[in-house]
Amino acid sequence: KQEVTQIPAALSVPEGENLVLNCSFTDSAIYNLQWFRQDPGKGLTSLLLIQSSQREQTSGRLNASLDKSSGRSTLYIAASQPGDSATYLCAVSNDYKLSFGAGTTVTVRA
């Protein structure tokens, strides 16, 4: 059974600092890994999807890396802003099924 872990569970940084969020998974036979953002009481917003054959994916200030053999992914958010405050979830795909981590809750202090 796929286990997905996100460390730390919570993170608080001053505005302008770079954010580094970690995700690890136990079964490296994945199709892809997806990063999501969730605001309080809301649904999930897809941020990035990295295919298993890719090493990284970028969108604006976001960059996600994938090391499938070691079962790790990292989401970097450059020059954080208060609007980046949210919970960030990673999910790995085996066929159609997504297995989610518990998330990292980020607070960016103005």
Add this chain to the structure above:
Amino acid sequence: DVKVTQSSRYLVKRTGEKVFLECVQDMDHENMFWYRQDPGLGLRLIYFSYDVKMKEKGDIPEGYSVSREKKERFSLILESASTNQTSMYLCASRRQGDNQPQHFGDGTRLSIL
């Protein structure tokens, strides 16, 4: 942009009631999903539909059923609601294929009293 719309943001029902949660997507996606999200347990898959009238059980299907009569609509049914089904319910859809992202609705917070 993909739009996944869940019919209610908040819903309060009584134990024993039959409850319907509706989800509609506007991108002609083949695959649709229902999850529930609980503190400490994360997101768990209830049911999955890979096409019209097709469905598969997820990790926690007990006490739930689903209906997919049209491609754009996927309904989750609580046959006889119980208090342990109080939760946040999230619907998602995606295009068929190995590397297609899932897109989520805003969720329905369901309380069973």
